[in-house]
Amino acid sequence: MAPHRGSVAVFAMVAVVMSSSIMFLAGADEMNAAAPQQRVAGRVPVPAISRGQGDNCVEDTDFMRRNHMNMLKHQRDETMLRGIRAEQYSLKECVACHAVAGPDGMPVTVTSEKHFCRSCHDYAAVKIDCFQCHASRPEMVADEVE
Amino acid sequence: MEGKTDKAKPAVTRDFDPERRSFLSNMAAAAGVTLAPGVMLYGITQTSPARARALGAAASSDVRWGMLIDLNRCDSGCNECVTACSRENGLQGHDRPATDAQWIRKVEVRDPATGASNSLPVMCQHCAEPPCVDVCPTGASFKRADGIVLVDKHTCIGCRYCMMACPYKARSFVHEALEDQKSHAPRGKGTVESCTMCVHRIDADKQPACVEACSDTGGGAMLFGDLNDPDSEISQRVAKYASQQIRADLGLDPGVRYQNL
Amino acid sequence: MKRIIYSEIEGQSLRFYVLAGILGAFVLAGLAASLYMEHYGHYVTGMSNQIVWGTPHVFAIFLIVAASGALNVASIGTVFGKTLYKPLGRLSGLLALALLVGGLAVLVLDLGRPDRLIVAMTSYNFKSIFAWNIFLYVGFIAVVAVYLWLQMERRMNRYVPAAGMVAFLWRLVLTTGTGSIFGFLVAREAYDSAVMAPLFIAMSFSFGLAVYILVLLAVCRGSGRELGDVVLNRLGRLMGICIAAVLYFTVVQHLTNLYAAEHTGVERFILLDGGIYTALFWVVQIVVGGLLPLILVFWPASGSRNAGRQMALASVLVIMGGFAQLYVILIGGQAYPLSIFPGMDVSSSFYDGVVASYAPSLPEIVLGVGGVALALLIVLFGIKILRFLPATLADSATDPHFVAAAETP
Numbered sequence: 001m002a003p004h005r006g007s008v009a010v011f012a013m014v015a016v017v018m019s020s021s022i023m024f025l026a027g028a029d030e031m032n033a034a035a036p037q038q039r040v041a042g043r044v045p046v047p048a049i050s051r052g053q054g055d056n057c058v059e060d061t062d063f064m065r066r067n068h069m070n071m072l073k074h075q076r077d078e079t080m081l082r083g084i085r086a087e088q089y090s091l092k093e094c095v096a097c098h099a100v101a102g103p104d105g106m107p108v109t110v111t112s113e114k115h116f117c118r119s120c121h122d123y124a125a126v127k128i129d130c131f132q133c134h135a136s137r138p139e140m141v142a143d144e145v146e
Numbered sequence: 147m148e149g150k151t152d153k154a155k156p157a158v159t160r161d162f163d164p165e166r167r168s169f170l171s172n173m174a175a176a177a178g179v180t181l182a183p184g185v186m187l188y189g190i191t192q193t194s195p196a197r198a199r200a201l202g203a204a205a206s207s208d209v210r211w212g213m214l215i216d217l218n219r220c221d222s223g224c225n226e227c228v229t230a231c232s233r234e235n236g237l238q239g240h241d242r243p244a245t246d247a248q249w250i251r252k253v254e255v256r257d258p259a260t261g262a263s264n265s266l267p268v269m270c271q272h273c274a275e276p277p278c279v280d281v282c283p284t285g286a287s288f289k290r291a292d293g294i295v296l297v298d299k300h301t302c303i304g305c306r307y308c309m310m311a312c313p314y315k316a317r318s319f320v321h322e323a324l325e326d327q328k329s330h331a332p333r334g335k336g337t338v339e340s341c342t343m344c345v346h347r348i349d350a351d352k353q354p355a356c357v358e359a360c361s362d363t364g365g366g367a368m369l370f371g372d373l374n375d376p377d378s379e380i381s382q383r384v385a386k387y388a389s390q391q392i393r394a395d396l397g398l399d400p401g402v403r404y405q406n407l
Numbered sequence: 408m409k410r411i412i413y414s415e416i417e418g419q420s421l422r423f424y425v426l427a428g429i430l431g432a433f434v435l436a437g438l439a440a441s442l443y444m445e446h447y448g449h450y451v452t453g454m455s456n457q458i459v460w461g462t463p464h465v466f467a468i469f470l471i472v473a474a475s476g477a478l479n480v481a482s483i484g485t486v487f488g489k490t491l492y493k494p495l496g497r498l499s500g501l502l503a504l505a506l507l508v509g510g511l512a513v514l515v516l517d518l519g520r521p522d523r524l525i526v527a528m529t530s531y532n533f534k535s536i537f538a539w540n541i542f543l544y545v546g547f548i549a550v551v552a553v554y555l556w557l558q559m560e561r562r563m564n565r566y567v568p569a570a571g572m573v574a575f576l577w578r579l580v581l582t583t584g585t586g587s588i589f590g591f592l593v594a595r596e597a598y599d600s601a602v603m604a605p606l607f608i609a610m611s612f613s614f615g616l617a618v619y620i621l622v623l624l625a626v627c628r629g630s631g632r633e634l635g636d637v638v639l640n641r642l643g644r645l646m647g648i649c650i651a652a653v654l655y656f657t658v659v660q661h662l663t664n665l666y667a668a669e670h671t672g673v674e675r676f677i678l679l680d681g682g683i684y685t686a687l688f689w690v691v692q693i694v695v696g697g698l699l700p701l702i703l704v705f706w707p708a709s710g711s712r713n714a715g716r717q718m719a720l721a722s723v724l725v726i727m728g729g730f731a732q733l734y735v736i737l738i739g740g741q742a743y744p745l746s747i748f749p750g751m752d753v754s755s756s757f758y759d760g761v762v763a764s765y766a767p768s769l770p771e772i773v774l775g776v777g778g779v780a781l782a783l784l785i786v787l788f789g790i791k792i793l794r795f796l797p798a799t800l801a802d803s804a805t806d807p808h809f810v811a812a813a814e815t816p
Contacts, residue, residue, distance in 0.1 A: 007418060007791055014431060018438065080298050083205030083290055085349055092329045109325070129522070133299050133334030135327045228756075243756070244455035253755040255748050268747070268755070277594060283537035284523075284530045303527050304519015306459040307537055313594035315745050315757065318456050319519065322448035335448045336519030392747060396593060 047123035050116055052098040058088045072130075091130075096138040110136035210274075210293040211343060212373040212401040213357065214380050214389060215266065219367035222265035225252060227368065230359030231269075234344060236328035247318035247333075249341040250356055264407060267356065267368070270295060270316040270341035271392065271400030278308035278317065287338075293373075293401050294343050302337040309338060313393050316340045343370075373401065411494045412798040413559075416630040418791035430784040437777010440770040441516035449519065452771050457763030458741045463517040465733045466775030469614065470510030470782060471544070471585060472607060473729075475578035476615015476649075478503035478551065480642070481558075482578075485571025490807050491641055494797035495623070500555040501789045502622055502782075503578075503615075504548060509782030511544055513775055536587045543581040550577050559794065582611045589736065596673040597740030602663070606656040612649035614729045616642060617722035622783075624719050626790060627800065635802035636714040637809075643718040647704035650725060654697050657732075669749065676743050676762070677735060684739035687731040696728005738765055 057064055059071075071089070078084045087093065098116040099107035108114050110131040113122055117136075121128055130136075231237065231250045239246050250269035256262070272295045278287045279295065286301035287308045297308075297317075309317045317340040324334055330346040333339050344354035352358075353370050360368040371380030383389075389403040416423075444452055454461040480499035484492030515521055531538040554570040557563045586607030589598040620642050627634040661678065664670040677684055700721040742763045747753060753760035790796050803809050 007788065010427075011788065018435070076300055080296070080300065081288065081290070083292070083345075083349060084202055086202045095329065132323075133327065133332040133337070135329040135332070139329050240450070242450060244457065244758070245450045246456075248456075248757045251755045251757040251759075253747070253753055253757075253759055256752045257750075258752050268759075277592075279532075279534075281535045281537065281591070282532055283535045283541065284527055285532035301523075301526055301530055302520065303523045305537065306519070307535070307588075309456070309459045310741070311592050311594055313745060314747055315456075315759065319449065319459060321450035321455075336445070338519070393749075 045123075047120050049119045050098075050100045050114065052116070054097060057097070091134060092138070095134070095136065099138055106140060107137035205290050205292040205294075205349075207291040207293075208374060209372050210374040210401065211272070211348060212293070212371065212380060212403065213343075213354075214369040214371075214383055215402070215404050216367045216369070217264055217266050217404055217406045219365040220265055220267065221365050222252075222254065222263075224265075224364050226359040226362075226364035227267045227356035228252060230355040231341070234328070234347075234355035235331040235342075236326070236333070238324070240322060242321075245319075245321040247320060247339060249316075249318065249339070266404060266407070268314060268316070268392070269356070269402070270312075270343070271314055271398070271402045272341075272343060274399035274401065275397065277311040277313065277398065281307045281311040283307065290345075294345050294348070295340075296342055296345065297338055297340065299332065299334060299337045299339070304336040304338065306338060312340075313396055313398070411804075413494075413497060413794035413796060414798050415792065415794050416626070416790050416796065422629070423787075423791070427784065427787055430780045430787065433780030434777050434784060437513075437774045437780065438516070440773040440777065441521070444517070444770050444774070445521060451768070453766050453768040454771070455763070455765070457758050458738060458765040460737055460741065461765065462767040462771035463513050463774045463778075465730060465737055466778055467510045467513040467517070468585065468737065469729055469733055470506045470513065470778055472582065472611045472733075473614040473618045474503045474506035474510060475547070475582045475585075476611035476613065477506055477619050478574060478578050479612055479615055480619055481554070482571055482575040483645075485567055486575050491638065491805055494800060494805060495619075495638070495642075497555060497558055497795040497797075498623065498626070498790070499619060500551050500558070501786055501795050502619060504551050504555075505782040505785035505789070506615075506618065507544060507547060507551075508785060509778040509780075512781055513778035516774060517771075536584055536591055540581075540584045540588070543577070543584050547577055547581055550574050578611075579608065582608045589740070594745060595740055595743075596670055596746060597677070597736070597743060600660060600664070602656060602660045606653070606660060609649060609652040609656050610729065610732065613646060613653050613725055616646040616649060617725035617729070620646065620718050620722045621726075622786060623800075624715055626786075626796060628715075630790075630796070632796065633799045633801040634715065635800055635805060637802045637806040638800050639714045639718050643704040643714075643721060646718075646721070646725065647701055650697055650701055650704075653732075654693070657692075669746075672746070673740075673743050677739055681739060681742070681762075684735050684742065688735050688739075691731035692728050692735060695724050696726075696731060700724045700728070741765075 059067075064071075072091070075086075075089045076091075078086075079090075100114050100116055100119075102108040102112060102114065110118060113119065115136060117128060117130075228248075228250055232239075235249065237247050237249065250267055253266055253268045255264045255266065272289075272293055274289075274293065276287070276289055276295050279289055282288075283305065284301045284303055286298045286303070287295070288298060289295045304319070306319055309315075309319060317338050319338050320333060320335050322335060327333055331342070344352075344356075347354060357368040357370040360366060369380050369383065371378040373381055373384070375381055376385075383405075384403055387405055389405045390407045391400045391403055394400075452461065477499055480492055481496035481503075483489050484496045515524060518524075518527075527541065531541075533539070550570075550573055554567070554574045557566050557570045583604040586604040589595075590600055590603030592598045620639070623642075624634065624639075626632070661674060664674045677688055679685060681688075703717050703721040703724070706717065742765060744753075744758075744760050744762060747759065797804075
């Protein structure tokens with residue numbers, strides 16, 4: 001005998017409510033109400049990504065756009081587990097180069113939507129949790145910049 | 147054309163650029179030639195604790211980092227090591243001593259039978275057979291090739307089993323969201339952490355912050371070095387004078403040794 | 408052999424929906440508590456760097472241990488061939504599944520990084536008993552699901568004995584693994600003991616039966632099914648034997664520890680001057696959860712409904728004793744300071760040498776209760792959707808030695 005339709009409906013409703021509330025509450029931390037700044041090219045908004053310092057990144061833009069996630073994931077294991085700290089792949093250097101100045105002239109942290117990583121990740125709606133642990137701006141000590 | 151080969155390589159392909167590769171290797175060679183005499187000189191001197199390691203080289207099991215702490219020089223009222231560690235690693239106190247992280251602490255030990263007492267700094271002992279590594283379900287708690295026991299926070303799920311397993315209560319759990327971490331010491335809410343023996347400093351040929359602070363402003367009790375190198379000061383001292391490991395009976399072979407305990 | 412008829416419950420009454428609503432509310436509250444803990448960090452709970460596992464873990468381990476014990480009822484019918492237990496097998500499987508899911512939910516939701524569950528399920532360190540437990544728990548769900556299907560699909564009933572044996576062995580390994588979480592810890596004096604594994608097996612039998620009896624009574628009374636004294640007495644007395652086994656292993660554990668001079672400190676703490684832990688041990692675990700239910704289940708019941716009340720009360724007492732036992736093991740074991748310098752007095756800024764203090768906080772309790780509610784909700788919907796319950800458990804249907812009462816002329 002098939003399950004009673006009423007109970008299946010109740011089940012489905014509860015499941016939908018629970019899962020959507022989980023997803024909403026879990027993402028609420030980083031999805032702030034402020035919308036990211038966006039340029040509009042034609043009718044499609046594109047993210048306004050700030051330029052990093054210097055001439056180019058450690059790899060070319062196309063490569064980085066497609067592969068930075070794999071590169072980060074691979075490099076973190078190399079550094080963490082094997083102790084390899086190749087300078088051009090250091091996350092500290094990435095953060096230092098891609099620092100964006102805020103209104104007070106200091107680099108912004110990941111809580112601001114102007115942060116380099118957020119300017120694209122907000123647009124792509126891909127949550128990153130790197131900065132729960134890693135510093136999201138270069139350390140500004142009075143007498144030295146790391 | 148480079149293709150995907152073994153597991154160590156990232157799973158991406160790109161066109162092989164011979165000019166770039168030869169440029170990089172020439173630069174590396176030039177850097178090596180420039181540095182080599184300095185490295186040799188540095189390595190010969192007795193006071194050098196760390197063997198120079200190029201940035202791109204992996205940690206190697208030829209080396210075993212260890213610490214030797216002379217308790218005759220450790221003063222009960224001195225907290226330089228603790229302060230230095232907090233400053234170096236960005237440990238923020240929240241006035242909640244039960245849940246605030248503490249990577250190193252001063253322990254006062256008193257023999258109830260004789261009344262004799264001692265003061266000593268206790269941190270992660272960087273055991274050769276770490277129980278915390280054995281119990282971690284995801285392998286986040288691991289021992290690096292050169293003997294430093296670390297938590298890979300990318301993999302840590304925050305189950306705290308390693309905290310249950312550590313006989314030295316060396317590990318802390320991050321109980322709150324953190325901001326403005328030190329860029330060389332990433333730490334975050336929901337993961338477990340402990341003394342890293344300032345691995346970021348060691349890899350840069352410096353000494354751990356606690357050791358440096360102790361020799362600068364403290365009692366000069368702490369010595370850091372390579373236990374596998376028979377010529378290093380630490381190896382010579384442990385060979386010459388008796389030293390103890392805490393809870394040696396557990397058979398964990400910690401890398402931290404104490405003299406005059 | 409008589410063919411046993413199974414049926415769903417009607418599940419249309421107001422009472423059903425109200426119960427579902429209440430359980431659902433507790434589940435949602437548990438979820439909210441877990442999100443609160445995860446968002447603000449664990450400083451909002453009572454857990455600390457000294458007591459790293461708290462009330463959620465007490466609930467979770469109780470549920471997981473009871474889950475493997477609840478499956479015993481089915482195993483006795485299948486593996487040991489006891490006819491009286493055969494109608495009880497399907498509910499036993501459902502309850503085992505539900506309790507395990509509830510326990511796992513609490514465990515996972517208390518993690519520091521529950522968003523990394525995928526990491527936990529793909530990256531393993533096989534030297535860790537925790538890693539093995541992940542396989543054992545998830546595998547248990549699969550094994551019980553298959554076992555249930557084989558029981559419920561009558562054409563597949565001939566495979567039930569094999570599946571029953573697999574399920575029985577699996578739950579033994581699973582419970583051993585759960586006990587070994589503690590047994591393998593050399594650092595903690597209260598745990599480092601091989602008797603942890605068999606103690607947990609005995610506990611699982613006892614708690615699982617207590618939960619099963621209560622659930623059986625509730626669903627039969629709630630759906631108007633007849634539940635005879637024969638079944639109740641058999642289940643109750645089996646539980647009594649398991650309670651005795653738990654008491655035995657507890658005595659062995661503490662006696663052995665008392666003989667070792669190095670362990671007298673922790674034994675003194677648990678048995679004598681541990682404050683709340685001593686009270687929980689003697690009063691709740693031993694007397695309320697051990698001796699009283701033993702007396703209750705073996706006391707002959709008089710009157711037709713009294714067997715139910717007696718067994719229900721005994722089961723409630725066993726569950727209370729079980730929670731107290733897990734609280735003493737888990738939290739008492741952590742409260743006692745680590746012996747970093749054996750024989751010495753130690754003090755520091757990191758709570759060395761002092762008994763750690765712990766008080767359960769509201770988010771922890773709500774999360775734990777949410778797990779219990781989840782398990783019960785699964786059972787509630789399960790018995791409505793599929794045929795887990797036998798149509799009747801009256802003495803005439805279940806008792807192999809039933810003799811009808813003499814008819815009055």
